[in-house]
Amino acid sequence: MNIQAYIESGIIETYVLGLASPSESAEFEQLCAQYPELVAARRRFEEGLEKHASTHAVQPPVGVKVKILEAIALNPPKIVTMQNENKKGSSGFTSLLAAACVLLVVGLVWMVYQSRETKAQNAELQRTNVALNERLNSTDSVLKQIIAETSVVKDPNNIVVNMVGTKAAPQSSANVYWDSTSTNVYLVVKNMPVLPNDQQYQLWALIDGKPKDLGVFDATKNKMILKMKNTQKAQAFAITIEKQGGSPSPTLQKMQSMGKTLQTQ
Secondary structure (H helix, E strand, C coil), X not given: CCHHHHHHCCHHHHHHCCCCCHHHHHHHHHHHHHCHHHXXXXXXXXXXXXXXXXXXXXXXXXXXXXXXXXXXXHCCCCCCCCCCCCCCCHHHHHHHHHHHHHHHHHHHHHHHHHHHHHHHHHHHHHHHHHHHHHHHHHHHHHHHHHXXXXXXXXXXXXXXXXXXXXXXXXXXXXXXXXXXXXXXXXXXXXXXXXXCCCEEEEEEEEECCEEEEEEXXXXXXXXCEEEECCCCCCCEEEEEEEECCCCCCCCHHHEEEEEXXXXXX
């Protein structure tokens, strides 16, 4: 018998993997007793399988082993005894089958873990996308504000009132852009300290010695333009510190800045 041709026919792989028919298995075992080279070839194939399984084993994440053991403890498997038709030389295949089952379980657990990781990554990408959109919207809002400020500053109909700090607040400063025709009033805060939450700045127009409320504002948007209430007349503008929401009359002791319009009445 040409034993080399028999080895190359694939019978070893078929036998070791449990795919051979009973007659093929019986013939293979008989020939193993006659030809040592057939036994050596079978051993090489079995060792190759073990090496391949070891080389390509996937290291599961920390904690997977504990979770598998806990799952087995909660749901113990039923053990079914099976008759082994191929008793001779079957211990190696049984070991390989057991190792393959373990790798299959670990692989399935790893796939579940990877699926959860992918979901977590997708959730993180969604959060990042939301944050980027918020930044984009914020940047767009700032850009629109700058464009509006530029158009106001360049409007030839506007009177620019430079408001300087008082003795109580020498560092405070702001500019009022006022169009007496359209009555629009815009305020650009240049230097105003941030106030406590229960206080706000309030802009006033002084008309014939009487104050007119032009609205409250916070100093959180320095150098950004603020649209205030309109007024058609004003000999001066002033800023005071008032309670949250504003006051019906200015607290002169807390006047921060003031500027005259030089408007002729």
